[in-house]
């Protein structure tokens with residue numbers, strides 16, 4: 001299988017803490033993969049390494065077979081990698097539609113209003129397309145972030161806690177948009193999410209990080225049944241995610 005994104009043996013230390021220690025992860029085009037694990041497992045650090053915000057102490061990152069470990073976040077973004085953050089980062093004083101058009105112009109020097117309108121529609125945002133993004137409630141603002149990240153057809157999409165603050169209905173819409181991006185445009189999606197039920201439902205593969213290493217990975221059912229995963233994470237999470245779903 002051809003992989004769009006390959007992460008090989010990545011290690012990051014913060015003083016005496018090994019935030020990541022020999023982590024491997026590969027993403028194929030059109031795949032939706034979940035990255036889960038307890039607080040402090042290294043998920044955010046992993047996203048920082050993949051998106052280029054943090055240079056790893058060991059290992060490498062490849063995009064379409066090219067080593068990009070030393071490339072800047074901007075270079076990666078220009079070559080089709082997009083990331084959303086745990087904290088919202090919208091242009092609050094631009095309209096929802098302009099948030100998407102700005103993203104398109106930045107990459108290609110030209111807006112694609114048709115693509116933007118289609119995404120706004122798919123994300124249930126058409127009625128607020130002229131509203132200031134900063135005025136939206138959290139769930140809808142997260143949908144704008146997703147639409148903006150997808151506005152110029154990325155090949156790799158990194159979503160950090162995309163469902164946090166969303167209602168059950170919004171999560172359902174989010175899942176269908178993410179599935180559509182993967183299936184229709186072959187985008188490879190990696191998402192960090194604490195809502196395990198949501199991850200298990202949406203993702204075809206799940207990777208579990210614990211203390212900076214990959215504890216388990218595989219199909220959702222296999223990961224859910226893994227004794228080590230239950231002990232390290234799901235035992236404490238089960239009730240929480242059931243309550244959210």
Ligand SMILES: Nc1ncnc2c1ncn2[C@@H]1O[C@H](COP(=O)(O)OP(=O)(O)OP(=O)(O)O)[C@@H](O)[C@H]1O
Nearest residue numbers: 014017018019037038039040041042043044045046
């Ligand atoms: N800038 C930093 N300086 C020192 N230690 C850090 C730094 N960033 C992260 N760490 C440590 O690295 C480890 C991994 O942290 P990270 O934030 O990547 O985990 P996480 O899985 O994203 O956690 P959460 O689910 O709480 O967001 C933790 O032990 C954390 O305390």
